[in-house]
Amino acid sequence: MTGPLTGVRVIDLTAALAGPYGTMILADLGADIIKVEPPGGEVTRRVGPYPPSDGGQQTLGGYFQSINRGKRSIVLDLKSPEGHADLMELVRTADVVVENFGPGVVERLNISYEELRKTNPRLVYGSLTGFGAAWSGESPYINWPAMDITIQAMAGALSITGTEDGKPVKIGPGIGDIFPGTMLTIGVLAALWEAQKTGEGQQIDVSMFDAMLSLCERMVYQYSYTGQVPKPIGNTHPILTPFDVLEAKDGWIAIAATTQLRWEALCRIMEMPELITSPRFRDEGRRVEHRSEIRQILDTWTRALTRAELREKLGGKVPFGPVNDIRDIFEDPHAWARDMLVEIENPGATQTAIVAGQPIKFSRTPSTVGVRAPQLDEHGDALRTEVRAASTNGTVG
Incomplete structure (x- = not known):
């Protein structure tokens, strides 16, 4: 990998879309992302679409490929003493841990920030949940599960999206996941910069609700200034025309x-x-x-x-x-010239995969997408060997 984050190691404990999207950005920027998966694999491995197979090894689905490219996979059962011990050894070598477990899970698994910082005081620990952690502001919804559409609804996006005389309409992309994941990445990068100066890590808390409300900033000031509740207005703008x-x-x-x-x-x-x-x-x-x-x-x-x-x-x-539409975009020279449509290997398939590229460009340390997503536990043996070597050489922590 190349990129400005080359040399940064991230332990990725996330699943689904929001967390993996954020760590995908870090991977594109050069970080070594170690995707820790449970036995059987992360849930999105079982989500399609799947490409035509050549009859060989199992192919990688589009959902998983898109947001897990450039990562390495290791299977650990964090509920077992052995899996927990292996994670602790990885944490010793890491700069960042990112997780998006439900409320109370990291405490039950004994992998909270308070626990991991004992092993690695310089660790940056990013947490992404529906409604945030108690330490940063306890929400009445702290124990509610959250999904893209429910967050779009609760944080106001659905109230201003749709036709003027119609029902609320969900924003097309999973923005209730993707934007919080991006905000978590920004927080991780800021904490990494601070840790370089102080030698001490810290925890970052991003709530999906909070991120989406910040994205809907216009309706906040509109209501504050005018007392009027913004409503859906179709494709137009409330204060600009045409x-x-x-x-x-x-x-x-x-x-x-x-x-x-x-x-x-x-x-x-x-x-x-x-x-x-x-x-x-x-x-x-x-x-x-x-x-x-x-x-x-x-x-x-x-x-x-x-x-x-x-x-x-x-x-x-x-x-x-x-x-x-996407067919138009595939025919648009801009998308190809800017490396926003990228072909990557798809083992076991009769065709390569095409995924969305990385929009952040660097003049000297270019970001790259070219590495596919990992097969389940593909790098498990290599990572255990690396950790043992680092411990022997005294380079951990």
């Missing part, structure tokens, strides 16, 4: 010409310069007041043109984009 998704002859496009200069540019492209001087549309505030009229004007104009024609007229001149 900012919308519009129908074309052969699909959909998005336009966001919200500043004065961009509004004027859009009017000239549409060959409607009279809109620039119209008292109803003269400035940003008036345009918001007449949002529905502007929408009708744009609808009429865009429906007469194809997406390709709109791209020719608007691309690079005002904020514009076609509404792409």
Whole structure:
């Protein structure tokens, strides 16, 4: 592996999406991620889709490949004395431990931060739960289980997502998992920086609820400033216009010409310069007041043109984009030029896997995705050998 985190060792005790997504980022940035799995493997190993098989070894499913690429796997039964002892030896060599167990589990397994810091005082310990740990602010929901959709609901995202006259709509990606996982990664990196200076680790607590509420920051200040409860408004914006998704002859496009200069540019492209001087549309505030009229004007104009024609007229001149599905993105040169679609090995399959790339780019220590996810316990023997060698050489802790 290459990347700015080369040399950092992370013990990954996470499962499902939120935690593994966060440690995936660390893996892409060069950290050595040791994925500790229970006997039988982490739950997402049993989630598809699966590629066509060549009849050989079992293939890796898309879910697991996508967020566990670049990691090493070791199976440990943390409920057994032997598995617990093996984990403690790994912790001695680690910089970071990340976990997303349910409430009370790390205490029952005797792997809490208070316990592990006795073995490794410089350890950074990242915890991700639905509603946070008691030490950082005890929530009445501390013992509630949490999933992407329930967190989107409770933290407010569902209340502002959907059509103006429709029911709440879940945000498409698992943002209730992915954003908290990303925030945990930020916390881990900050704590690592601090530990380098002090030699002491600390615990990071990220609540899925808290992360999602921070993502919905706009509705917080809107309610605070106005006393009004934000509601779903479809694809538009509550305080900016035009900012919308519009129908074309052969699909959909998005336009966001919200500043004065961009509004004027859009009017000239549409060959409607009279809109620039119209008292109803003269400035940003008036345009918001007449949002529905502007929408009708744009609808009429865009429906007469194809997406390709709109791209020719608007691309690079005002904020514009076609509404792409994943087939469109696979055909888009940007995604390939920026290494945002990456082929990785898929053992036992008749085709390689393609996963989403790493958006953080570095000029000198590049991030990489090129290593596939591990087979179950693929690195168990090698990791035990490494730990024994480190203990013999006095390089642990």
